[in-house]
Amino acid sequence: MTNRIAELRKARKISQVELADGVDVTRQTIISLESGRYNASLLLAHKIARYFGLTIEEVFLFEEETT
Amino acid sequence: MNKGRVNPLFDDLLNTGLLVAIGLNSSFVPDWLSACTIPLWLIILAALIFVRWKRKSLPREEQQDLKRAETDERNLMIREKAAWMWIRVEYWLMLGMFWAVGVIFHRSDIAYTIYWISIIHWFGLVAARWWLSRKY
Structure with a gap:
């Protein structure tokens, strides 16, 4: 799963600290989400999407594995 | 922050x-x-x-x-992963200690203390998992 958090945050000129405060997590969690090292829970994904005024699908990109 | x-x-x-x-x-x-x-x-x-x-x-x-x-959910996830990772390491450490104390040092009293601690530990873990699986 990839996400557009960094892109959306920079476009809106929001700092990592501001986003972390807005969705009630630590800055370290935002850093991990942006770098793709950590996948958000459904609750956090919902909070982040709502923070940007978008849907979860518009922020988080689910890539189905092809076998 | x-x-x-x-x-x-x-x-x-x-x-x-x-x-x-x-x-x-x-x-x-x-x-x-x-x-x-x-x-x-x-x-x-x-x-x-x-x-x-x-x-x-x-x-x-x-x-x-x-x-x-x-x-923070990431911190909680790290704590859970760390606990589970260490439990698995601890299992082998306890087995190693049981073997070393019993076979090498011939201290069966200590070896069986380690053995019972391990057994109680694992039954406790299974019981906690059973209880949580009922809850969720």
Whole structure:
């Protein structure tokens, strides 16, 4: 799963600290989400999407594995 | 948010230090070893008082940051993964100790103490998992 958090945050000129405060997590969690090292829970994904005024699908990109 | 102050690891580290200090002050530990732990006790005590004072004197916003760090889902995930990873390491360590104490040092009394601690530990884990699987 990839996400557009960094892109959306920079476009809106929001700092990592501001986003972390807005969705009630630590800055370290935002850093991990942006770098793709950590996948958000459904609750956090919902909070982040709502923070940007978008849907979860518009922020988080689910890539189905092809076998 | 000051990253240095928001570190859940520090509390775990203090708890570990306290556990070590208590263990080394038991009656069966030689006096010279107990005496060595006095500086450790003092350092931990000073750290506990300092942390308590520091946290109380923090502005409201930073106190909220601390609370957030404790409930942050990534921090909780790391704690759960660390606990599960260590449980698996501990299983093999206990087996190794059981074997070494029993076979190499021929101390079956200690070996069976380790054995029963391991058994209780794993039954406790299974029971906790069973209870949580019913809950969720």
